[in-house]
Amino acid sequence: MDKIYVAIDDSEDSLRAMAFGKSFAEQLDASLSIVSVVPTQEGSAARYSALKPHLSVYQLDETALEVVVHDSAKAYLGELAGGEHTGLCMMAHGRRPVPEMLIGSVTAGVVRRAHRPVYLCGPRYDAIKHQRVELLAVCVDGSKLSERILPFAAALAKRLKARLQLLQVLDSAASRKPTALDHADVSESSYLQGLARRVGHEQSLEVDWEVLHGDPADSIVSYLAASRNTMLAMTTHGRSGLSQVVAGSVSHEILHEASCPVAVMRP
Secondary structure (H helix, E strand, O other), X not given: OOEEEEEOOOOHHHHOHHHHHHXXXXXXXXXXXXXXXXXXXXXHHHHHHHHHHHHHHHOOOOOEEEEEEOOOHHHHHHXXXXXXXXXXXXXXXXXOOOHHHHHOHHHHHXXXXXXXXXXXXXXXXXXXXOOOOOEEEEEOOOOHHXXXXXXXXXXXXXXXXXXXXXXXXXXXXXXXXXXXXXXXXXXXXXXXXXXXXXXXXXXXXXXXXXXXXXXXXXHHHHHHHOOOOEEEEEEEOOOOOOOOEOOOOOHHXXXXXXXXXEEEXXX
């Protein structure tokens, strides 16, 4: 990625994505631009005037601010996010309990259109705790769909000089208290170990792995709770916002609860 865009609107929540976008672009040694989409030309000047003062809060006074007139923010931002040499950061600031609104309808639409990772910050995103990316954790579940994000994750890990880790959750319905002879656990470990070995060989990258147990969303959020400078990555079917994801329908809960940025891709 040579350029990072941070998409914001006129909400206070959306502005917080600038903190992540700034640090992400600096670590990638990429240029940074702030973009906001309005439906009519009449609203562009007012949006620019309203947003420009906020850039100084994040020490982005010299950063380009683009207010774009387009009838569909989803379509415009989806095209930006899908560019081979660009990355898009957004706040996922929807509200429960409606699934589509948990991440925001625009955000969901962008993910469905991009077919590349979109970098999201949920309502609990902690810019102090995650000032850079030193660990890139990728959720996989044994399916080809979940593994489609791996080439992107590996390339990003190398670019960021970050550690790449594979995660899989054995959900509570199937998990048992592990023992030294727990064949199910050995089987899952074998899958992750083999996948880590293959990705490491193909990408010339050291890859580690971790098997988690319990409710998928709770397990992932709990595992990441104590981490710092981390990004999580996952794929989605994208059939209803982000309701279908690896290890079950957990992406909404993860985005709502995780303090780290989350890269989401619909292959």
